[in-house]
Amino acid sequence: xxxxxxxxxxxxxxxxxIRRHSLTVRLSHWLNVLCMxxxxxxxxxxxxxxxxxxxxxxxxDNDPSVLSMEAAEDGDAIKGVTRIGSFSFxxxxxxxxxxVDGQATARGFPAWITLPSYQDLATxxxxxxxxxxxxxxxxxxxxxxxxxxxHFRRDLLPARDELTPGxxxxxxxxxxxxxxxKGEKARHYNALQKLTYLLVIFLALPxxxxxxxxxxxxxxxxxxxxxxxxxxxxxxxxxHFITAFALVAFVVVHVAxxxxxxxxxxxxxxxxxxxxxxxxxxxxVQP
Amino acid sequence: MSRIITRRRFLIGSTLTASAxxxxxxxxxxxxxxxxxxxxxxxxxxMKTQRALIGDDTLAREFGMADISPTFRANGTSMPxxxxxxxLLSRQFSTWQLEVGGxxxxxxKLSLAALKAMPSRTQITRHDCVEGWSAIGQWTxxxxxxxxxxxxxxxxxxxxxxxxxxEFEKTLDGSGWxxxxxxxxxxxxPQTILAHAMNGRDLExxxxxxxxxxxxxxxGYKQAKYLMxxxxxxDLASLYGGNGGFWEDRGYEWYAGI
Numbered sequence: 240x241x242x243x244x245x246x247x248x249x250x251x252x253x254x255x256x257i258r259r260h261s262l263t264v265r266l267s268h269w270l271n272v273l274c275m276x277x278x279x280x281x282x283x284x285x286x287x288x289x290x291x292x293x294x295x296x297x298x299x300d301n302d303p304s305v306l307s308m309e310a311a312e313d314g315d316a317i318k319g320v321t322r323i324g325s326f327s328f329x330x331x332x333x334x335x336x337x338x339v340d341g342q343a344t345a346r347g348f349p350a351w352i353t354l355p356s357y358q359d360l361a362t363x364x365x366x367x368x369x370x371x372x373x374x375x376x377x378x379x380x381x382x383x384x385x386x387x388x389x390h391f392r393r394d395l396l397p398a399r400d401e402l403t404p405g406x407x408x409x410x411x412x413x414x415x416x417x418x419x420x421k422g423e424k425a426r427h428y429n430a431l432q433k434l435t436y437l438l439v440i441f442l443a444l445p446x447x448x449x450x451x452x453x454x455x456x457x458x459x460x461x462x463x464x465x466x467x468x469x470x471x472x473x474x475x476x477x478x479h480f481i482t483a484f485a486l487v488a489f490v491v492v493h494v495a496x497x498x499x500x501x502x503x504x505x506x507x508x509x510x511x512x513x514x515x516x517x518x519x520x521x522x523x524v525q526p
Numbered sequence: 527m528s529r530i531i532t533r534r535r536f537l538i539g540s541t542l543t544a545s546a547x548x549x550x551x552x553x554x555x556x557x558x559x560x561x562x563x564x565x566x567x568x569x570x571x572x573m574k575t576q577r578a579l580i581g582d583d584t585l586a587r588e589f590g591m592a593d594i595s596p597t598f599r600a601n602g603t604s605m606p607x608x609x610x611x612x613x614l615l616s617r618q619f620s621t622w623q624l625e626v627g628g629x630x631x632x633x634x635k636l637s638l639a640a641l642k643a644m645p646s647r648t649q650i651t652r653h654d655c656v657e658g659w660s661a662i663g664q665w666t667x668x669x670x671x672x673x674x675x676x677x678x679x680x681x682x683x684x685x686x687x688x689x690x691x692x693e694f695e696k697t698l699d700g701s702g703w704x705x706x707x708x709x710x711x712x713x714x715x716p717q718t719i720l721a722h723a724m725n726g727r728d729l730e731x732x733x734x735x736x737x738x739x740x741x742x743x744x745x746g747y748k749q750a751k752y753l754m755x756x757x758x759x760x761d762l763a764s765l766y767g768g769n770g771g772f773w774e775d776r777g778y779e780w781y782a783g784i
Contacts, residue, residue: 280552288656289655291659296589300599301597361773361776365568368568369564456586456652456742457576457743458784459586460585460742461576473659
């Protein structure tokens with residue numbers, strides 16, 4: 240993160256540009272945006288072929304499910320019922336039943352969020368597996384780069400003093416008040432960012448790949464122990480679903496943070512690599 | 527400003543055109559033949575990678591009696607309605623014969639009694655539907671490999687095709703008959719059996735009586751039911767839609783290991 244340009248913005252202060260994101264990080268980030276978008280929408284298409292989740296080695300219509308989205312008769316109409324464990328919710332219009340070409344239709348997720356929009360499992364699978372390969376190859380290149388170029392150690396590994404409860408508490412309070420690091424402190428990710436990115440890179444995304452592969456009968460023959468790790472093919476399918484929505488939650492927060500912490504500067508840094516920091520003279524040498 | 531309105535008008539116009547055709551922007555992309563042929567790269571990559579990793583004879587996991595699904599969901603056809611099948615069923619398949627032909631040295635016909643008298647393998651394996659659900663059942667049947675050794679494959683044989691008694695989609699040209707195919711790696715896999723019993727009883731009609739294929743390392747649609755004829759072929763292009771199976775002709779992957 241070398242300073243590449245310095246510019247005076249006002250008396251007593253200066254704006255410096257640092258190179259925040261390397262080309263590899265920027266390319267893999269945007270490729271990941273594409274892959275995760277297609278994987279989510281095609282994944283919901285695949286889920287819609289059997290909109291129920293189970294726990295264990297097996298699970299089908301006659302077995303108890305942990306989640307289901309169904310259409311139930313409601314007089315002359317149908318209503319969407321989503322059940323999680325023993326709790327049922329009326330989710331007509333969104334889950335279980337939604338409108339297709341003006342008609343209330345039984346389907347898990349609505350047409351506007353599946354790829355393709357209409358029910359077509361074969362096509363959903365083709366898209367899902369193509370982009371899964373792209374995602375895995377992209378991830379492997381990023382991982383190799385992260386270790387070899389010391390990206391993980393330099394940019395993502397929190398320092399010991401960043402992990403103290405006091406420091407983390409201060410950062411959480413600052414985030415909640417939408418107060419973001421300025422000046423020299425903005426040169427690096429803060430501890431909450433580092434921990435979140437590490438969780439996504441080393442836990443959530445690998446779990447997505449591993450649970451996806453555990454659903455493959457071919458891959459099961461190669462690595463049957465993964466069935467034991469996740470508790471069976473149907474458990475792996477359920478964990479695949481839960482982790483996907485954990486990632487959706489991450490993306491929602493991530494994009495919100497990008498928007499409120501200087502959207503132009505953030506976007507510029509992830510596209511061109513350049514990130515500006517305003518440094519006020521003497522402010523960084525406070526006690 | 528006027529440019530923005532024009533652009534917006536253009537977007538509205540094209541959206542209306544697309545929805546009039548029943549297509550959103552994504553769907554138009556989905557239906558492009560060029561896009562479809564690019565996406566098919568993934569199937570070959572998956573098959574080559576899995577074959578390299580797994581090893582030809584590596585077994586799928588076998589489960590215990592306690593793991594068997596209380597109710598094994600029947601899928602696809604649950605009662606073939608053709609006159610020929612109904613006649614065979616009314617005679618408890620005593621007149622049914624499995625025809626084994628194509629690129630084999632000694633074409634043959636086997637009765638159900640003859641198949642049941644052959645050495646069999648019993649396995650408790652998981653059945654994974656392409657839709658996402660799974661069921662575990664116990665299967666007993668003749669290893670396909672031993673039957674193929676008995677009839678002798680000609681050197682040019684590359685695939686084994688399974689012709690079934692159920693017409694899953696009624697069509698005028700007869701393209702709706704269920705069929706499936708596997709290559710010789712899966713045909714000679716120890717867990718690839720022609721099952722005549724399930725959970726210790728004769729195969730029920732809903733599950734493919736009198737005989738169904740079990741290919742343990744692939745998805746449910748490969749597990750052809752109501753077998754009538756087995757054919758060894760050099761390539762799949764001349765059969766039905768040319769993609770090697772009923773669902774394959776309707777867009778699904780021929781290699782169903784994932």
